[in-house]
Amino acid sequence: MTAMSETQTIPATDPTAATPAREIPATMKAVVMHAPEDYRLEELQVPTPAADELLIRVEAVGVCASDLKCYHGATKFWGDENRDRWVQPGVTPGHELVGEVVAGSDEALAHHGVSLGDRIACEQIVPCGECLYCTRGWYWMCGPHDMFGFKHYDGAMAEYMIVPSLARAHRVSGDIPAHHAAFSEPLSCSLHAVERAQITFDDVVVVAGCGPIGLGAVIGASHKTPKQVIALDFDDDKLALAKKCGADLTLNPGKVDVVEEIRALTGGYGADVYIECTGHPSAVKQGLTLLRKLGRFVEYSVFKDDVTVDWSIISDDKELDVLGAHLGPNCWPAAIKIIESGVLPMEEICTHQFGLEDFQTALDTVGDSSGASVKVSIVPGS
Structure with a gap:
């Protein structure tokens, strides 16, 4: 990396391009992992992209529950027994990202199908392209499973970051707020869960949990136009938001017997x-109970605690289809299109935005059990 005293100019590779060269500072602020519950805001050199890489100026990064799990030292994340920790010293976290392309060679720009000045969102996984899963087209289950902000690739809790050639980038309109654009990551994940459910016009669909993923599942399910979409949550404010996102009916399990209500309907x-989006073990039993025979159960959540259920419900009693869902493969264009359309109550979904210097407050807000937040974002430069 070449450091300059104040700024480095990385020119556009096409001198006739509409976007002029951008002055890029030599240093930037970035959050750096040191140990569990020891993240620090540091001054680092702005990285210089290799010939096959892009440099983006980070405009916004959402703070995910998995970021919080990582911060607190989660182990054996995503089921890999060989990964004994997720806090990697020296790595910058943040995978729900959107930013402006500010530097890149002709090769890198062409590879990603973008131009200087474009706003892009990147999928959270950086697939290897060589393992069994990648070569069969199942890139989201990539064997090495490297993701922005967790291991080898620095994430977006920084003013600038590198987009490697193996990343999957998608253009997003610059006409919407950056923190709204960054919601394309959780929404794409929700849409994948909805796709796994194979929803038909005659279906009654129940979504458990109205956090960012659950709301996204409500959005996706409603776009499939089934007979009815029912949202469940203990927070009446989030249920009201679920209505605005497309739920036909909302039920609070703390106030009604949802199993009996749904059977009556x-x-x-x-x-x-x-579609289970709470991450609480009780929601699994609830779902198995309220499904009809031959129903479809989709699990998206990552659980903190072990879940024990009566598997005979799945087999002998109901012959259920139980499906997992991971990340948001092939759903990013749809997620971006929905957000850009303006049909969603994005100001109510994206409840909290913080500057980079307030990253700790952002993490704490996500972990606040009062449920006051929905989607928390960090907006560098704000």
Whole structure:
């Protein structure tokens, strides 16, 4: 990396391009992992992209529950027994990212199908392209499973970051707020869960949990136009937001017996589809109970605690289809299109924005059990 005293000029590779060369500072602020619960805001050199890489100026990065798990020292994350920790000293966290392309060679720009000045969102995974899963087209289950902000690739809790050639970038309109654009990451994940559910017009769909992923599942399910979308949450404010996102009916399990309510609505049979987005073990049993025979259960959450259920419900009692969902493969264009359309109550979904210097407050807000936040974002430069 070449350091300059104040700024480094990385010119546009096409001198006739509409976007002029941008003055890029020599240093930047970035959050750096040191140990569990020891993240620090530091002054680092702005990285210089290699011939096959892009440099983006980070405009916004969402703070995910997985960022919080990592911060607190989560182990064996994503089921890999060989990964004994997720806090990697020296790595910058942040994977729900959107930013402006400010530097890159002709090769790198062409590879990603972007131009200087474009706003892009990047998928959270950086697939290797060589393992069994990648070569079969299942890139989101990549064997090495490297992701921005967790291991080898620095994430977006910084003013600038590198987009490597293996990353998957998508253009996003510059006409919407950056923190709204960054919601394309959780929404794409939700849409993948919805796709796994194979929703039909006749289905009664139940979504458990109205956090960012649950709201996204409500959005996705409603776009499939099933018979009914029912949202469950203990927070009435989040249920009201779920209504604005497309839920036909909302139920608070703390106030009504949701199993009996849903049976009453379905002639005693139960729901056709249940999408679990709470991460609480009780929601798994709830879903198995309220589904009809031959129903479809989609699990998205990552659980802190072990979950024990009666598996005979899945087999002998109901012959259920139980499906997992991970990341947001092939759903990013749809997620971006929905956000850009303006149909969503994005100001109510994106409840909290913080500057980079307030990253700790952002993490704490995500972990606040009062449920006051929905989507928390960090906006460098704000």
